[in-house]
Amino acid sequence: MEKSTACLVRAIVILWCCLSNVTSDASDHRYMKGDFVPFYANKVGPFHNPSETYRYFDLPFCSPANVEEKREDLGEVLNGDRLVVAPYKLDFQIDIEPESICTKRLTIKEVAQFRHAVLKDYFYQMYYDDLPIWGFLGKFDSEDKDDQTGAIVHLFKHVHFEILYNKDRIIDVFIQNDPQAVVDLTENKEVEVDFTYSATWVETDTPFEKRLEKYSQTSSLSHNLEIHWFSVINSCATVLLLTGFLAIILMRVLKNDFVKFTPDEEAVDDQEESGWKYIHGDVFRYPRFKSLFAAALGTGTQLFTLTIFIFMLALVGVFYPYNRGALFTALVIIYALTSGIAGYYAASFYYMIEGKNWVKILLLTGSLFSGPxxxxxxxxxxxxxxxxATAALPFGTIVxxxxxxxxxxxxxxxxxWDCWVRIANPGFQAPCRTNKYPREIPKLPWYRTTLAQMAMAGFLPFSAIYIELYYIFASVWGHQIYTIYSILFIVFIILLIVxxxxxxxxxxxxxxxxxxxxWWxxxxxxxxxxxxxxxxxxxxxYARSDMSGFMQTSFFFGYMACVCYGFFLMLGTVGFRAALIFVRHIYHSIKCE
Structure with a gap:
């Protein structure tokens, strides 16, 4: 096990080194005047539907005869990036007066494409020297945003780039559209468009190391920080009140129980038992569906380990803003590397509760999360x-x-699994003997049923994290950037404790x-x-976003179902492990005949 753990740690270190160097070009970002600077166009799509994105040249822009594509890594492809060489040439420190890309006569079909894109608030994304650039295709005027039948649609035909530089390095890029340089696409008729662009270079004192700071400023603004810290303080208060309340109650109740269940020598031997001691012969009876239960614990332990490693990488700065695809690459690789943990813990628990079918437990563990x-x-x-859409993975990536x-x-x-089999199996070692036949469970009121208990159990942990959830959703399913991973890690620890x-x-x-x-x-x-x-x-x-359409709805609810299912397995494992420690402790503390 020590050798396999060391291998896992080395693999994580190598992964960190790889992820921290994900860039769009091998350049060291240093240029001399007149040098070529890599410029890539990425994708276009509705602003409010982050998953519904398309290739840049899917719209009838001026495109070269042979579109040159950039070779991308696994994480970039999973992120939906499809970079191609942009139709602009912006050499280092070379100002450009309005220059024509091409003059194109748009057909009625192409006019309809652009009009649809403008009405749907399409934006485009590009990368210039690894710096992200966004822009909208056009603008429209409509009295009723829901009914855009009579909207006046204009397409921007001129793009101006303002590029900030410090000595031999590029610091920032801004894109501006001239509101007067537009083409009217309201009517279904052919239109001739002269697509142009220009560029100016401005010197700045901002150091190269701080050029990405502006992309994370929204998370660091005093207003947002106050909300984040309010969330943490609220969660901490919840934890302190809850833990203090439960500790006092449980200590008092357990103390009385221990006194009651530990009679002195003069007590009557046949004193009637009740409460939790009464079922000491059944409490360690193995659960039904042992294979499924062990597989769930193994998978939950793997997902917990995966989450911890992701936090470690985030806290050391691997997932800086627009390190494209780093998070997806990390998720795929670490999930693969931690599968041994799932096999080990599933097998250990399965054999402790006297499971026999090792093939079944391996298949269940391997497919319990990855199958759905x-x-x-x-x-x-x-x-x-x-x-x-670019969200569709190419066949090569699937392979x-x-x-x-x-x-x-x-x-x-x-x-x-093999590592556990080679270790001497200690067995479950329950502190109490299990009766041959189970006792009948008394009829319980509705508020003690499984569903009612689940509702009570899930509400308090959720109340400790719900404020932070909005910012996470706005980052994953929007265009905000989340960078305060330290606060998120604190909230995660609070979630585990509660x-x-x-x-x-x-x-x-x-x-x-x-x-x-x-058990279950x-x-x-x-x-x-x-x-x-x-x-x-x-x-x-439905209340906080403007997402719409079948594709975006499917992606949102489909992938969030998988994420929430992963949380279910992970937190279920945490809950069971805590309950197991507690149950072992209280039954160790009393004398059971």
Missing amino acids: LFFTFCFLNTVALAYN VIFLIWTLVTSPLLVLG TAFVTVALTYFQLATEDHEW RSFLCGGSTGLFIYGYCLYYY
């Missing part, structure tokens, strides 16, 4: 192909991901009512926060 993710991807990729799963994920999964304490409290109350089937209940209660997060998805989509 795969089917979701197949459906959404088909939708993206139908829309001809690469399949090879990673086949050659890395699956062997490591088996290796993790989940563990709530699950422990509900487990105690369940055992006190002589309900000994706590603790897992479901711990993971119920994932269901609350998915409920927040509904609220965010």
Whole structure:
């Protein structure tokens, strides 16, 4: 195990080195006057639908005879980037007077394409020396935004670039559209357009190391920081009140229970037992569906490890603004490398509860999360192909991901299982003997049922993170940039603590009512926060965003379902582990005959 752990750490270090150098060009970003500067056009799409993006030349811009594509890494492709050489030539420190790209006569069909794009608030994205640039295609005037039938549509035909530089390095790029240099596309008729551009260079004192700071300023503004810290303080207050409340109650109740369940020598031997001690012969009875339960714990442990590694990379600055595809690359590689952890923990728990079918546990562990993710991807990729969007993965990328799963994920999964098999299996070692036949569970009121307990268990952890959720959603499903990973990590720790304490409290109350089937209940209660997060998805989509259309709706709810399912497995594992420690402790502390 030490050797495999060391290999995993080395792989993470190599991954960090690779991710921290994801750029669009091999250049060191130093130029002399007149040098060529790499300029790439990326994609276009509706501003409010971040997943619905198309290749830049899918719209009838002036395009060369042979479009030169940039070779992209795995993360960039997964991010939907499709970079091609832009139709502009901006050499270092060379001012450009208005210069024509081409004069093009737009057909009625092309006019309709541009008009549709302008009415849908299409924006385009480019990269100049690795700096992102955005711009809108045009503007429209309409009295009713919902009914754009009589809107007056104008297409911008001139683009002006203002480029800031410091000595031999480019610091910033701004794009401006002349509101007077427009073409009227309101009517369905052919139009002749002279697409032009110009550029001016302005010297600045801003150092090269700070050129990306402006992209993260929205997260660092005093107003936003106050909201973030308010979220953290609110969460901390919730944790302190909850933990203090539960600690006092549980300590008092358990103290009374220990006194009650530990009679002195003069006590009557046949004293009637009740409460959680009464079911000591059933509380460690193995759960139903042992294979599924062990696979869920193994997968949840893997996802928890994956999350910790992602936070480590974020806190050391790997995911700086517009390090394109770094996060997706990290997710794919770390998920593959941590599959051995899933195999190890699933096998360890499965064999401890006397499981026998090792093939079944490996198949379940390997497919419990990746299976639903795969089917979701197949459906959404088909939708993206139908829309001809950049979100559709090329066949080569799909083959690469399949090879990673086949050659890395699956062997490591088996290796993790093999590592456990080679270690002496200590067994479950329950502090109490288990009766041959289970006791009958008393009839419980509705508020002690599984669904009611899940609702109570998920609400408190969700209330500790919901403020921060808006900023995460606005970053993932919008155009804001999230960079305050330290605060996010604190919120994540708070989430784990609240989940563990709530699950422990509900487990105690369940055992006190002589309900000994706590294994699955603790897992479901711990993971119920994932269901609350998915409920927040509904609220965010319909109340806080302007997303629309079948493709964007499918991508949002499809991939968020996978994310929330991952949270369900991860937090369910945290909840069960906390409950298991608690249950072992209280039954170790009493004398059970």
